[in-house]
Amino acid sequence: MIIVLIDNGHGSDTPGKCSPDGRHREYLWARDVAQRLEKALTEEGITATRIVTEQRDIHIAERCRRANAVCRQHGAKNVILVSLHNNAAGNEGQWLDARGWTVHVSLNASSRSKRLAQLLYDQAERLGLQGNRSVPKERYWIQNLGICRDTNCPAVLTENLFQDNREDVAILQSEEGRQRIVELHVEAIKNYIKEYNL
Known part of the structure; x- marks a missing residue:
């Protein structure tokens, strides 16, 4: 049995993290999509839980502690973590041209983290994101990301489109766009489970 841990990213008190016009807030989007993903995975018979249910920002050390507690209880090989975020090309509050979906692993990523990332990107490409x-x-992409680096299970961070690109924000704000992103994660996780016979 596998347990999917879902990390919501930033909180209501994290500075910035919004579209230039303020109508898209990353913390609200991430919590909504995390809840949808948890529900969709559960409906597929996959155990899934959010490690952050609070609205405020939870320090990364605490988020890692929560994830590692699950790993100790169930075995790290039986757990995966996905951290949900929106990307940004700048921080000057302007609309920019960069857009699209990316997935990131840590500098110390395991082969399973890397494989999960590849499966996620394949689904994003299939869905035109x-x-x-x-x-x-x-x-x-490889980065020194604490949520991936300091957790004991395979872990990835997904940057689900750009919150400072008009076209991407339109997708992020739409019902169809949110469902596509949920579908992307669900199908990749199912493929990972099948591949590793979990």
């Missing part, structure tokens, strides 16, 4: 970014041959 890859955008205009240059894609590395591995189909994932």
